[in-house]
Amino acid sequence: xxxxxxxxxxxxxxxxxxxxxxxxxxxxxxxxxxxxxxxxxxxxxxxxxxxxxxxxxxxxxxxxxxxxxxxxxxxxxxxxxxxxxxxxxxxxxxxxxxxxxxxxxxxxxxxxxxxxxxxxxxxxxxxxxxxxxxxxxxxxxxxxxxxxxxxxxxxxxxxxxxxxxxxxxxxxxxxxxx
Amino acid sequence: xxxxxxxxxxxxxxxxxxxxxxxxxxxxxxxxxxxxxxxxxxxxxxxxxxxxxxxxxxxxxxxxxxxxxxxxxxxxxxxxxxxxxxxxxxxxxxxxxxxxxxxxxxxxxxxxxxxxxxxxxxxxxxxxxxxxxxxxxxxxxxxxxxxxxxxxxxxxxxxxxxxxxxxxxxxxxxxxxxxxxxxxxxxxxxxxxxxxxxxxxxxxxxxxxxxxxxxxxxxxxxxxxxxxxxxxxxxxxxxxxxxxxxxxxxxxxxxxxxxxxxxxxxxxxxxxxxxxxxxxxxxxxxxxxxxxxxxxxxxxxxxxxxxxxxxxxxxxxxxxxxxxxxxxxxxxxxxxxxxxxxxxxxxxxxxxxxxxxxxxxxxxxxxxxxxxxxxxxxxxxxxxxxxxxxxxxxx
Numbered sequence: 001x002x003x004x005x006x007x008x009x010x011x012x013x014x015x016x017x018x019x020x021x022x023x024x025x026x027x028x029x030x031x032x033x034x035x036x037x038x039x040x041x042x043x044x045x046x047x048x049x050x051x052x053x054x055x056x057x058x059x060x061x062x063x064x065x066x067x068x069x070x071x072x073x074x075x076x077x078x079x080x081x082x083x084x085x086x087x088x089x090x091x092x093x094x095x096x097x098x099x100x101x102x103x104x105x106x107x108x109x110x111x112x113x114x115x116x117x118x119x120x121x122x123x124x125x126x127x128x129x130x131x132x133x134x135x136x137x138x139x140x141x142x143x144x145x146x147x148x149x150x151x152x153x154x155x156x157x158x159x160x161x162x163x164x165x166x167x168x169x170x171x172x173x174x175x176x177x178x
Numbered sequence: 179x180x181x182x183x184x185x186x187x188x189x190x191x192x193x194x195x196x197x198x199x200x201x202x203x204x205x206x207x208x209x210x211x212x213x214x215x216x217x218x219x220x221x222x223x224x225x226x227x228x229x230x231x232x233x234x235x236x237x238x239x240x241x242x243x244x245x246x247x248x249x250x251x252x253x254x255x256x257x258x259x260x261x262x263x264x265x266x267x268x269x270x271x272x273x274x275x276x277x278x279x280x281x282x283x284x285x286x287x288x289x290x291x292x293x294x295x296x297x298x299x300x301x302x303x304x305x306x307x308x309x310x311x312x313x314x315x316x317x318x319x320x321x322x323x324x325x326x327x328x329x330x331x332x333x334x335x336x337x338x339x340x341x342x343x344x345x346x347x348x349x350x351x352x353x354x355x356x357x358x359x360x361x362x363x364x365x366x367x368x369x370x371x372x373x374x375x376x377x378x379x380x381x382x383x384x385x386x387x388x389x390x391x392x393x394x395x396x397x398x399x400x401x402x403x404x405x406x407x408x409x410x411x412x413x414x415x416x417x418x419x420x421x422x423x424x425x426x427x428x429x430x431x432x433x434x435x436x437x438x439x440x441x442x443x444x445x446x447x448x449x450x451x452x453x454x455x456x457x458x459x460x461x462x463x464x465x466x467x468x469x470x471x472x473x474x475x476x477x478x479x480x481x482x483x484x485x486x487x488x489x490x491x492x493x494x495x496x497x498x499x500x501x502x503x504x505x506x507x508x509x510x511x512x513x514x515x516x517x518x519x520x521x522x523x524x525x526x527x528x529x530x531x532x533x534x535x536x537x538x539x540x541x542x543x544x545x546x547x548x549x550x551x552x553x554x555x556x557x558x559x560x561x562x563x564x565x566x567x568x569x570x571x572x573x
Contacts, residue, residue: 040572054490085451097447 002176004149004157007134008164009142009171013039016143019167020045023145026163027154032146034138057115064110068103134173145169181415181552191546198539205532214526217287221522222533223276224288226540228374229398229514231269232391233544236399237262238330239363245333245356248349250567251426254418257557258406260337262399264551265544266330270323272540277319277374281312288522291380302381310377318373322366329359337559344561367392375514379521382460384449390441391517397434397479398510401503403427406548408496415557421494422573428493432483435506439480463520467527472516478509511537 010016013035020030020042030046033039043050073092076082076099087095120126138144145164149157157174164172209215241259244252252259285292290303291310297303303310332355340348368388376387384390404427410416411424449457464472483506492498519527559565 050490058488086453087451097450100443100447 005175005177006147006149006157006160006164007173007175008145008147008167008169009135009137009173010145010169011142013042013143015168016145017042017045019164019169020145022167023147023163028147028160028163029151030145031148031151034133034135034144034146036139036141036143039143053115053119056118057111060114061107061111063114064107065103067110068106069099072099072102134175181410181549181557183549183553184413187545187549191542191549194538194542194545198535198537198542201531201535202539203535205530205535209530209532214523216283217523218526218532220276220280220283220286221288221518221527222536223272224280224374225511225515225518226536227269227272227276228518229511230265230540230544231273232395232514233399233402234263234266234269235326236395237403238266238326238333238359239367239396240399240403241333242329242356242359242363245352246360248353248564250564251423251571253562253564253568254416254558254571255403255407255423255427255568256337256559256562257552257555258403258410258416260334260555261548261551262402262406263330264334265547266326268543268547270327273374274319274323281316288378288518289380291377306380310380315373318369322370325362325366329355329362338555340562341556341560346563349563367395375517378518379460379463382457384445384457384460386441386445390438390445393434393438393441394479394510394513397431397438398507400427400430400434401507401510402548404431404499405503408500410552410557412496418558418569420571422571423568424496424499425490425493425573426571428487428499431499431503431506432487432493435479435483435487438510439476439484442476442480460521463524464516467525468516468520471512472520475509475512475516479506479513482506482509 008019010019016033016035017039020033023030024045024047033042033046035042042048069092076095077090077092081090084098087098092099117126124132133139134144134146135142147160147164149155149160152160155163161172161174206215206219209218212218237259241256241263243249244256244259280286280288281292284294290296290300291306292312292315297307333352336348336352336355371388371391372383375391376383404424407416407419407424407427411419446461449461483502486498486502487493492502515529515533562568
C-alpha cells in the first residue's frame with residue numbers, strides 16, 4: 001500500500017507543541033516528532049505510551065545480581081576456597097558482606113549496559129545503523145512533525161498539509177513510500 | 179494563598195503534646211528510684227532534641243542547596259521547606275538545654291569524657307582531651323548553632339523581602355549565601371555529629387560517621403517535606419504544586435535512603451572485615467543489646483524504601499508516599515535512638531512509656547511549630563524569579 005508521509009518543520013519546540021495539540025484535537029494522528037533534545041510534555045500530546053525501559057532495567061539488574069552471586073559462589077566457595085582476612089570461606093551466607101560490593105557493582109553494570117543497548121536498539125540508533133530522521137537539521141536546531149496518510153484515513157494529504165500550514169511551521173516536505 | 183491551621187490540626191497537636199507530656203511524667207514516676215532514670219531521661223532528651231533539630235537543619239541545608247545550585251523546580255514548595263527549617267530555633271533551644279544539663283552533671287553517664295574522674299583513669303580519653311574538653315566543646319557547639327541560626331534568619335528575611343521587592347538582586351545574594359552556608363555546613367555537619375553523637379562511644383571513632391548522620395538527617399527531612407506538602411495539597415493549598423514536584427521529592431527520599439544505607443553499610447563492612455577489637459566494640463555494643471532493633475532498623479531504612487519507592491507510580495501516589503515516609507521516619511528516629519542509647523545506657527535501655535511519651539510530645543510540638551510557620555507567609559512565594567519555571571515543572 002502506498003503511503004504519503006508529510007514532514008512539517010518548526011524552529012521552536014513550543015510552537016511545535018501547540019501545533020501538535022491543535023492537530024490532535026482535530027483527530028489527526030501524529031506518527032512521530034523529531035527533535036535534537038527531549039521536548040517535555042510532548043509524549044501525552046501525541047499519545048506515546050510510557051516507556052517500559054524501567055521494567056527492563058529492573059530485570060537486567062536482577063540478572064546481574066544473580067550472575068554475580070552464582071559466579072562468586074563458584075569462584076570463592078566451591079572451586080577454590082580462599083582465606084581472606086581470617087574469615088572462614090566455606091559458606092557464602094556467612095561471608096555475604098564481603099560479596100555485597102561486587103554484587104552491587106555487577107547489578108549496576110548489567111542494568112546500565114542493558115538499558116543503554118536496549119534504548120539504542122529500540123530507537124534503531126546503534127552505532128553504524130542508518131539515520132532515520134528526515135532532515136539532518138533535526139539534530140541541530142529544527143523540529144519536525146511527521147504525519148502519514150495511512151494513519152489518517154479521514155483526511156487527504158492536501159487537508160493535512162493545509163492544517164499543518166496553520167500551525168506556524170516554516171517548511172513542509174512530502175514523500176511517497178511504496 | 180494564606181495558610182490557616184485547621185481546628186482539627188490544632189486539636190491533634192495539642193492532644194499529642196498533652197498525651198506525650200503525661201506519658202513522660204508517668205514514665206518518670208513509674209521508674210522513680212531506678213538509678214538509671216536520670217541517664218534515661220537525658221539520653222531521650224538528647225535523642226529527641228537532636229532528631230527534631232536535625233529535621234530543621236536538614237531543611238535549612240536543602241534550602242541552601244537549592245539557592246547554591248539556582249534550582250528552578252522547587253520555587254513553589256519553597257515556603258514549605260522554610261516552614262520546616264523554622265523549627266531550627268526551637269531545636270537549638272532544646273539541644274542547648276540538654277547539652278547544658280549534661281555538661282553540669284559531668285556528662286550524666288552519656289558523655290563519659292565530661293567526667294574528670296573517668297578521664298583520670300582512662301588513657302584513651304586523655305589522648306583525645308585536647309579536642310574533647312568542656313570549654314572547646316561549647317565553643318564549637320555555640321559556633322555551629324550560631325552559624326546555623328544566623329544563616330536561617332538571613333534566608334528567611336530575604337525570602338520575605340523578595341515577596342515585597344522582587345527583582346533578581348536578592349536571588350543572587352541568596353545564591354552566594356547558599357554556597358557559603360554549604361561550605362560551613364560541610365565541616366560543621368561532620369564535626370557536630372562527632373561532638374554530639376560519636377563522643378558518646380568515646381573510645382571509638384569512624385571517619386564517615388558525620389556523613390552517615392547527615393544522610394539520615396537529609397532523608398528524614400525529605401520525608402517530612404513530602405508529607406507536609408501532601409497534607410497541604412489535601413487541604414486544597416499549593417495548587418501550583420503538581421505530580422512532578424511530588425515525584426521529585428519522592429526521588430529525593432529514595433536517593434537519600436540509598437545514600438544513608440550506603441554509608442551505614444560502608445562503615446559496617448569495613449569494621450567487620452578488619453575485625454580490630456577497638457573498632458568492633460562499637461558494633462558489639464549494638465549487637466549485644468539492640469540486635470533486633472538495630473538490624474530491623476537497617477531493613478526499614480534500606481530495603482523498605484528501595485522496594486516500594488522504586489517505581490514511578492509509587493512516587494506519585496500520596497498514600498504510598500505517606501505510609502512509606504512515616505515508616506522511614508520512625509526508622510531514622512530509631513537510628514538516632516540506638517546511636518545515643520547503645521553507648522550510654524547499653525543493657526538498661528528499653529523503649530517504654532518515657533521514650534514514647536517524649537517522642538509524641540516533641541512530634542506534637544514540631545508539627546505545631548511547622549504549621550505555625552506556614553501561616554506566617556504566603557504559601558507560594560510571590561516574586562521568586564524561578565516561579566514560572568516551577569509552575570511549568572514537568573517530568
